[in-house]
Amino acid sequence: MDIQPILKALRHQKTAALLIAFEIALACAIICNATFLIVSRLERSQMLSGVAESELLRIRAASLDDDEDKMARIREDIAGLRGIPGVVSVTATQQVPFGQSSWNSGVRTSPDQQNSVVNATTYYDGGEMVSTFGLKLVAGRDFSPDEYYDFDDVASGAVTPSSIIITRTLANRLWPGEPPLNQAIYMGGSDPLRVIGVVETLVRPSIWDDSTAHDCMIFPTRGAPGTQYVLRVQGITPDAVIESATAKLKALQPNRIVRGAETFTQLREEYFRQDRVMAVLLMTVIAALLVVTALGIVGLASFWVQRRQRHIGIRRALGATRGNILRYFQLENFLIVSAGILAGMFAAYGINAWLMQHYELSRLPAYYLPIGALSLWLLGQLSVLHPALRATRVPPAMATRGG
Amino acid sequence: MFRYYAWLAARGLKRNPGLTALMVLAIGIGIGASVTTLTVLQVLSGDPLPGKSDTLFYPQIDPQDSLGYQPGEEPPDVISYLDAKNLLNADRADRQAVMTGGGAAVIPDKPGIDPYLLDLRYTSADFFAMFEVPFLHGSGWTAADDEARARVVVISRRLNDKLFDGGNSMDRNLRLNNQDFRIIGVIDEWRPNPHFYDLNTGNYSDSEEAFVPLETAIQLEMGRNGTMNCFGDERLSPVQALTSGSCMWLQYWVELDSAEKQKDYLNFLTSYSEEQRRLGRFERPVNVRLRSLMQWLDYQKVVPEDVRLQSWIALGFLVVCIVNTVGLMLAKFLRRSNEVAVRRALGAPRASIFSQFLLEAGAVGAAGALLGLALSLLGLAAVRMQPVDYAELAHLNGLMFCAAVLMAVVASLIAGLLPAWQACRVPPALQLKSE
Numbered sequence: 001m002d003i004q005p006i007l008k009a010l011r012h013q014k015t016a017a018l019l020i021a022f023e024i025a026l027a028c029a030i031i032c033n034a035t036f037l038i039v040s041r042l043e044r045s046q047m048l049s050g051v052a053e054s055e056l057l058r059i060r061a062a063s064l065d066d067d068e069d070k071m072a073r074i075r076e077d078i079a080g081l082r083g084i085p086g087v088v089s090v091t092a093t094q095q096v097p098f099g100q101s102s103w104n105s106g107v108r109t110s111p112d113q114q115n116s117v118v119n120a121t122t123y124y125d126g127g128e129m130v131s132t133f134g135l136k137l138v139a140g141r142d143f144s145p146d147e148y149y150d151f152d153d154v155a156s157g158a159v160t161p162s163s164i165i166i167t168r169t170l171a172n173r174l175w176p177g178e179p180p181l182n183q184a185i186y187m188g189g190s191d192p193l194r195v196i197g198v199v200e201t202l203v204r205p206s207i208w209d210d211s212t213a214h215d216c217m218i219f220p221t222r223g224a225p226g227t228q229y230v231l232r233v234q235g236i237t238p239d240a241v242i243e244s245a246t247a248k249l250k251a252l253q254p255n256r257i258v259r260g261a262e263t264f265t266q267l268r269e270e271y272f273r274q275d276r277v278m279a280v281l282l283m284t285v286i287a288a289l290l291v292v293t294a295l296g297i298v299g300l301a302s303f304w305v306q307r308r309q310r311h312i313g314i315r316r317a318l319g320a321t322r323g324n325i326l327r328y329f330q331l332e333n334f335l336i337v338s339a340g341i342l343a344g345m346f347a348a349y350g351i352n353a354w355l356m357q358h359y360e361l362s363r364l365p366a367y368y369l370p371i372g373a374l375s376l377w378l379l380g381q382l383s384v385l386h387p388a389l390r391a392t393r394v395p396p397a398m399a400t401r402g403g
Numbered sequence: 404m405f406r407y408y409a410w411l412a413a414r415g416l417k418r419n420p421g422l423t424a425l426m427v428l429a430i431g432i433g434i435g436a437s438v439t440t441l442t443v444l445q446v447l448s449g450d451p452l453p454g455k456s457d458t459l460f461y462p463q464i465d466p467q468d469s470l471g472y473q474p475g476e477e478p479p480d481v482i483s484y485l486d487a488k489n490l491l492n493a494d495r496a497d498r499q500a501v502m503t504g505g506g507a508a509v510i511p512d513k514p515g516i517d518p519y520l521l522d523l524r525y526t527s528a529d530f531f532a533m534f535e536v537p538f539l540h541g542s543g544w545t546a547a548d549d550e551a552r553a554r555v556v557v558i559s560r561r562l563n564d565k566l567f568d569g570g571n572s573m574d575r576n577l578r579l580n581n582q583d584f585r586i587i588g589v590i591d592e593w594r595p596n597p598h599f600y601d602l603n604t605g606n607y608s609d610s611e612e613a614f615v616p617l618e619t620a621i622q623l624e625m626g627r628n629g630t631m632n633c634f635g636d637e638r639l640s641p642v643q644a645l646t647s648g649s650c651m652w653l654q655y656w657v658e659l660d661s662a663e664k665q666k667d668y669l670n671f672l673t674s675y676s677e678e679q680r681r682l683g684r685f686e687r688p689v690n691v692r693l694r695s696l697m698q699w700l701d702y703q704k705v706v707p708e709d710v711r712l713q714s715w716i717a718l719g720f721l722v723v724c725i726v727n728t729v730g731l732m733l734a735k736f737l738r739r740s741n742e743v744a745v746r747r748a749l750g751a752p753r754a755s756i757f758s759q760f761l762l763e764a765g766a767v768g769a770a771g772a773l774l775g776l777a778l779s780l781l782g783l784a785a786v787r788m789q790p791v792d793y794a795e796l797a798h799l800n801g802l803m804f805c806a807a808v809l810m811a812v813v814a815s816l817i818a819g820l821l822p823a824w825q826a827c828r829v830p831p832a833l834q835l836k837s838e
Contacts (some may be wrong), residue, residue, distance in 0.1 A: 015733060015821070015825060016730065016733060016734070019726065019729055019730040020730065023726045023727060023730065026719070026726060027723060030716075030720070030723065034716065037712075062508055062520060064510065064518060064580070064581060066580070066581055106471065114470060114472075115470075115471045115473070152640075154638075155638070155639070155640035155641065157638055188633075188635070188636045188637075188638070189636040189638070190636070225641060257508055257518050257519060257520060259520065270790075273790060274709060274791070278709055278712075278713075281713065281716075282716070285436070285716055285717075285720055288432060288436075288720065289720060289723055292429055292432070292723060292724055292727050293723065295425055295429070295727070296726075296727035296731060299422060299425060299731045299734050300731070300733070300734050302734070303733075303734030303735075303737065303738060304734075306738070307737070358708075359708055359712060
């Protein structure tokens with residue numbers, strides 16, 4: 001079909017055509033960016049934790065007894081929790097993945113280095129953390145039982161920590177391209193900490209920069225303040241043992257507050273709730289935007305079909321088939337929408353650049369543009385179908401009417 | 404004349420009820436989304452202590468060693484016990500308070516309530532007067548109580564209702580971590596938004612349920628919340644860290660009632676830092692700040708970025724709705740070209756055609772405003788159901804109500820401008836000739 005007459009006719013409908021193109025451009029720009037935001041939020045909420053989430057349960061308790069032997073209490077608790085049917089292993093730690101509250105420290109690779117290389121989080125493994133969490137060792141070994149020490153002994157200076165397990169991300173950051181085993185890192189003082197093992201991945205309890213989300217260290221430290229228990233459950237779901245675990249802790253020491261238990265699925269859900277809320281909100285906006293844009297096109301197209309009834313009648317009288325008329329309006333819509341999409345792509349990158357500046361978003365990948373374009377072409381064609389079909393029903397006799 | 408235009412407008416709107424409804428819907432949804440998000444934004448960027456906030460300041464100093472020093476860095480957000488003590492003793496401000504968040508197990512006397520964990524604030528005497536905390540019974544403690552590490556506590560109305568059934572609980576005991584504290588004050592409803600004095604414990608969280616002198620809390624080794632950053636290679640036990648000069652964990656606020664005093668205080672911070680440098684404690688160059696309350700909130704980026712982003716998205720959506728309405732109105736007005744041509748031929752000037760159509764647009768806007776307000780009430784109800792700490796603050800206020808009406812009418816007038824202009828340019832003769 002010839003484009004020439006369409007362009008000519010469009011010149012008489014400049015305002016309306018421009019309005020549709022403008023609407024499409026805006027929709028294109030907003031939809032591309034909103035989709036990109038949705039995808040990045042959903043991707044973020046899928047962030048790897050490195051632990052066997054579906055099998056883990058975290059339980060916290062606070063003692064009301066000032067005089068009890070803290071270390072004996074923890075040993076007794078762990079033994080008690082391990083006896084619960086379905087529980088295969090138990091560890092004590094002072095922080096958990098996605099648990100929000102975290103201990104962090106600056107890490108250096110030589111004692112006299114002036115600037116901290118990296119800030120990493122410190123997990124205190126109160127025994128069997130690697131196996132309970134389900135961490136995957138990719139180099140080296142787990143802590144041996146004689147390597148564990150008490151937190152209070154470190155604080156008093158009786159013990160100097162010397163071995164450490166780190167994540168692969170942290171290893172690559174500290175010694176890019178070098179094998180990390182047996183390398184030394186330094187925290188506050190000049191005592192070296194030797195890397196004895198590297199785990200594939202483990203996430204921080206709280207993340208303020210996604211690129212450092214997996215920079216973690218594990219120390220064989222028992223009895224740190226804020227000790228809590230993580231249970232690995234197999235054969236049944238973790239929430240099935242919440243009741244018995246709570247009862248067990250209460251029975252072992254009645255004079256304490258059990259602060260409830262969470263599965264790791266819950267911890268993750270809570271941690272990324274804001275991201276998911278945002279994604280749902282953006283999806284709603286996109287849906288509303290598509291509906292509003294479609295209705296706008298239907299309204300304008302119906303109007304101009306009505307205006308050109310005589311014009312359509314003449315063409316029909318001159319031998320144009322109904323199919324010709326239908327394709328005329330479809331092609332016209334395609335041209336207008338294409339112009340809008342073209343402008344919209346530039347606008348999309350403009351908005352993206354602004355978002356990058358203000359909201360730490362990355363560059364909009366190019367493949368969002370054809371997807372956006374395709375959906376808008378489809379939207380345009382669907383919206384114009386009804387008015388265009390009405391146009392095909394204009395009788396040739398209309399040509400003989402006045403006007 | 405106006406009544407005639409109004410009658411014409413009503414007739415015009417009635418002629419295509421579908422199209423009219425579509426326009427009202429578009430404006431309504433756009434306004435609803437924008438008002439919802441802007442209300443949340445406005446509530447969150449509010450002043451927590453109107454009338455008082457410009458006399459409250461957050462001093463910052465940099466006491467760290469030279470390890471990891473990078474020129475141009477901001478000083479830390481919290482200070483050490485030693486520096487807090489030094490600044491308090493220097494007594495250079497009208498009022499001053501040091502504070503941190505904490506928690507303890509409360510063991511109620513009241514039967515039927517199990518022990519539970521309570522959010523606390525550890526602070527010093529001036530806190531209550533400086534932040535204009537309203538009291539239901541009693542008052543805060545004195546500087547002498549701080550000094551004596553008195554076992555006293557100020558509790559919130561909520562806690563008083565829960566543990567003492569809302570009665571006057573003055574001089575009764577509150578048992579925290581196996582220690583008895585004498586209740587010397589009950590605070591009335593008090594929830595400054597944002598939770599400006601300590602942003603570590605949630606930007607919009609509720610105020611704490613009980614207040615205890617910081618010195619007492621340190622002596623009893625009560626649990627604390629929030630971050631602690633230590634520097635230097637001295638190895639400290641958690642207890643030693645609390646009172647050291649190298650572990651920073653306390654917030655420090657001062658009240659300075661005049662510009663003169665503010666300048667003096669900034670000078671004092673500089674001379675204090677210089678003195679500490681001479682003593683060899685501070686190793687970095689002098690780096691001090693004295694931000695006012697609102698500057699501090701701004702610097703701490705208190706308003707969540709997502710909330711700002713949501714406002715932008717809603718405004719973008721409103722623009723799309725307006726453009727859409729322009730198109731629909733254009734179609735609607737130009738359909739009535741004949742009517743316009745007849746009126747023009749009968750002597751109506753362009754201006755009256757223009758104002759008639761603009762009135763019609765305004766009517767659409769007014770209807771859109773009503774719908775938009777209804778939708779934003781729904782939207783805010785949805786925000787209140789979200790699990791965020793600012794949820795219960797999301798209410799429509801008078802200002803946003805007016806803004807919504809204004810926005811809708813302006814939006815629809817803008818939307819009506821171009822179509823009305825096109826319509827009034829319909830030439831009289833030509834249109835009469837056709838059909």
